[in-house]
Amino acid sequence: ERQEARPYNRQRLLVVANRLPVSAVRRGEDSWSLEISAGGLVSALLGVKEFEARWIGWAGVNVPDEVGQKALSKALAEKRCIPVFLDEEIVHQYYNGYCNNILWPLFHYLGLPQEDRLATTRSFQSQFAAYKKANQMFADVVNEHYEEGDVVWCHDYHLMFLPKCLKEYNSKMKVGWFLHTPFPSSEIHRTLPSRSELLRSVLAADLVGFHTYDYARHFVSACTRILGLEGTPEGVEDQGRLTRVAAFPIGIDSERFIRALEVPEVIQHMKELKERFAGRKVMLGVDRLDMIKGIPQKILAFEKFLEENANWRDKVVLLQIAVPTRTDVPEYQKLTSQVHEIVGRINGRFGTLTAVPIHHLDRSLDFYALCALYAVTDVALVTSLRDGMNLVSYEFVACQEAKKGVLILSEVMIPTLHLSAAQSLGAGAILVNPWNITEVASSIEQALNMPPEEREKRHRHNFHHVKTHTAQEWAETFVSELNDTVIEAQLRISK
Numbered sequence: 001e002r003q004e005a006r007p008y009n010r011q012r013l014l015v016v017a018n019r020l021p022v023s024a025v026r027r028g029e030d031s032w033s034l035e036i037s038a039g040g041l042v043s044a045l046l047g048v049k050e051f052e053a054r055w056i057g058w059a060g061v062n063v064p065d066e067v068g069q070k071a072l073s074k075a076l077a078e079k080r081c082i083p084v085f086l087d088e089e090i091v092h093q094y095y096n097g098y099c100n101n102i103l104w105p106l107f108h109y110l111g112l113p114q115e116d117r118l119a120t121t122r123s124f125q126s127q128f129a130a131y132k133k134a135n136q137m138f139a140d141v142v143n144e145h146y147e148e149g150d151v152v153w154c155h156d157y158h159l160m161f162l163p164k165c166l167k168e169y170n171s172k173m174k175v176g177w178f179l180h181t182p183f184p185s186s187e188i189h190r191t192l193p194s195r196s197e198l199l200r201s202v203l204a205a206d207l208v209g210f211h212t213y214d215y216a217r218h219f220v221s222a223c224t225r226i227l228g229l230e231g232t233p234e235g236v237e238d239q240g241r242l243t244r245v246a247a248f249p250i251g252i253d254s255e256r257f258i259r260a261l262e263v264p265e266v267i268q269h270m271k272e273l274k275e276r277f278a279g280r281k282v283m284l285g286v287d288r289l290d291m292i293k294g295i296p297q298k299i300l301a302f303e304k305f306l307e308e309n310a311n312w313r314d315k316v317v318l319l320q321i322a323v324p325t326r327t328d329v330p331e332y333q334k335l336t337s338q339v340h341e342i343v344g345r346i347n348g349r350f351g352t353l354t355a356v357p358i359h360h361l362d363r364s365l366d367f368y369a370l371c372a373l374y375a376v377t378d379v380a381l382v383t384s385l386r387d388g389m390n391l392v393s394y395e396f397v398a399c400q401e402a403k404k405g406v407l408i409l410s411e412v413m414i415p416t417l418h419l420s421a422a423q424s425l426g427a428g429a430i431l432v433n434p435w436n437i438t439e440v441a442s443s444i445e446q447a448l449n450m451p452p453e454e455r456e457k458r459h460r461h462n463f464h465h466v467k468t469h470t471a472q473e474w475a476e477t478f479v480s481e482l483n484d485t486v487i488e489a490q491l492r493i494s495k
């Protein structure tokens with residue numbers, strides 16, 4: 001039956017990620033309403049015609065009862081999604097604990113939370129056990145839905161244990177794993193008590209992908225230094241078996257943003273924003289409220305700019321959209337209060353009876369409102385302290401064909417500074433060290449005063465880059481590389 005539903009030449013792709021691309025709200029005992037959240041990954045895979053993608057992941061809600069689980073599974077099936085049900089205790093230990101309180105800060109070089117260091121160390125074993133258990137639960141669901149010939153693509157730091165669980169079920173399964181965060185230097189990775197087990201589990205995959213060459217290189221050196229395995233130009237070798245390791249930089253579905261600017265609702269939003277901020281230059285930050293995004297540092301740099309440039313005080317506004325995230329994790333709660341405190345202080349210091357310099361919103365915007373905001377912005381600030389591949393910079397550029405605004409970009413996203421980063425947004429953006437508040441402040445001044453010809457030139461470079469490095473191309477490249485890797489491995493064995 002399943003065979004018939006599938007066009008003969010389309011390969012099935014099982015995308016496994018911690019979170020499904022839907023938000024589910026319970027309406028009754030057996031009824032759910034679902035909303036697709038069209039993030040980068042979703043639109044990338046929807047755009048790939050050769051594959052028929054299905055998603056496996058956590059629906060983000062606790063559903064303890066069987067009636068609710070059945071109803072949700074049914075509703076999700078229509079969206080080609082398959083849920084993994086995690087209970088509250090597992091979510092607490094695996095998602096809040098091991099994933100977001102240990103792996104996330106470590107992979108972004110933030111170390112463990114200071115005050116909680118000892119407590120975290122003590123709960124480490126139980127959190128790691130929950131992590132493995134959760135990964136096994138994902139594997140069980142994948143195995144249940146797997147058909148011969150499918151490609152299984154596992155995503156991110158939540159699921160590092162998954163490739164091993166899947167290969168234990170079926171050594172012939174084609175398994176790829178992709179990390180959306182940085183992979184840190186082996187010196188950082190080696191501080192993890194579970195360092196070896198995690199590396200070995202990832203190595204069970206056929207293809208392991210990262211956003212940049214540097215992250216791939218860090219991973220290979222962690223395998224050579226910590227596990228004593230052999231690193232080759234292709235990847236990592238263990239007793240004749242090769243795990244291919246490579247870089248696949250993601251992009252966005254730029255056409256989706258470009259098209260949105262023609263929609264009447266977006267045009268109307270833009271008109272309102274222009275009226276609202278008439279006479280002022282608009283600066284924009286869009287981030288999840290996460291310590292890696294450098295929001296306090298960015299706002300302090302803006303304060304310094306206002307301090308030193310009195311003439312700009314009533315002529316510029318900073319709109320900071322800070323999307324709440326992982327709100328059960330104490331570090332994130334602390335960050336929220338810290339940001340509110342700084343914003344309040346600066347608005348008190350430089351605000352007037354009729355205007356404040358910073359508009360800070362603790363919420364997300366819908367897609368059309370976001371596109372309108374990108375389009376009316378004069379200067380975007382993407383100043384993460386560390387980031388896997390920040391796509392806000394891409395989205396901003398895609399919406400700037402008319403305005404040709406300036407992008408201030410954290411240099412951590414540009415691995416090889418001395419090559420002037422021609423292959424990235426580095427050549428079109430003003431690059432800054434996000435920790436250097438003086439430098440960021442003067443880059444704001446440079447951006448606001450930039451002559452139109454220079455803005456045009458920089459924008460041309462960025463726009464070309466964003467249009468040619470799409471999410472769709474990224475997904476296609478990864479999956480065809482995975483198929484090739486498996487074929488090559490079979491050939492090697494049969495020789």
Ligand code: G6P
Pocket residue numbers: 019156180181325326388
């Ligand atoms: C990062 C991770 C994603 C994650 C997203 C949102 O981009 O790489 O895997 O889904 O943050 O975080 P959340 O914890 O809300 O899923």
